[in-house]
Amino acid sequence: MNYVEEVDKAYDEFQDVYMDLERLVRTTDRLREPDRQLLLIALGELRDLVELLSELPTVDGSGRYIEEDFVVQRIRDATELLREVKSAILEGNPDSLAEEELDVDVRGYAVAIREELLDVLKRALEKARQEGRGGRDGGDK
């Protein structure tokens, strides 16, 4: 399986789990209304970030500047987090769910991945620029 196919597969799995969880969050009576809304927003942020991650192979073909594992693993980790959130909702005590602040966990995870992605991009961009500069300088000679 090549890079793009692996990312597609991880993303499809994430989407399936996400849709399932979103349906649960919208319909369950285990969540209080304010917590439900906050969780939906946080989940939306995570989904958008994963969608952006899934686009990375288009920008960085064959993992030239960013390791292939980085994208695939982060999407899988996000999927795992969704499963944990689902378990917390299904198995948790409704009265304590608000205190657990699931939305904070989800948003915190999204923020951490975002920062990591930006760091990786900064390094990749520098590398690409140096290569481009080297190639151009060489071409001018």
Add this chain to the structure above:
Amino acid sequence: MKDQEDRAVVRMSGKIVVDKSKLRDGGRTTKLVSTANRSLEYLEELFDKLTDYLYGRTNSSPSDPALELALYAIKVLGETELASIMSFAACPRIRENIVMNLREFKDVFRQILDYLRSGKPNEERAKELNLKLYGHEVAAIAIAGCSIGLVPNVTLEGSGPNTTPVLSLSSQQQTGQALQGCQEGGRREHELRRGS
């Protein structure tokens, strides 16, 4: 004047400044601005690099990997920045409105990036970007736009953060100015680097 009570000024430097004494929103705008400012170092650095490619390299092509990576990075920054900034809206009605419209904002943002990427900015295309926004949404767009250099100078004014629409952007004028500012800024920077 009432519309002077809720004011934030986005300076050309990309630093967002708020006159706290005039705010009546329980610190929400201050928190929003603080979050936005934390990202500015990232954004400014990346935008500088993108500017290098858009204006400084005469032989850059759409397939240039550095250009692709820079555009992608700005997309990540812009979209996630919008999402995190908008999540600060405390009023449920505003939050609901923001969530409902998030996709629309992202479409606008994407259009702006595509527009930049095309390398063929023109006034007619700018007029197609039709923005109808509410106060906090305006703030989010303006901050994100300023952060990546699309909006060089914006003043946000409003009649109250939790109530009716705070500011109606004149899309043609505002977007046109933003894009014109971006082009001029890039040209100036390019000229400075060339020593002209």
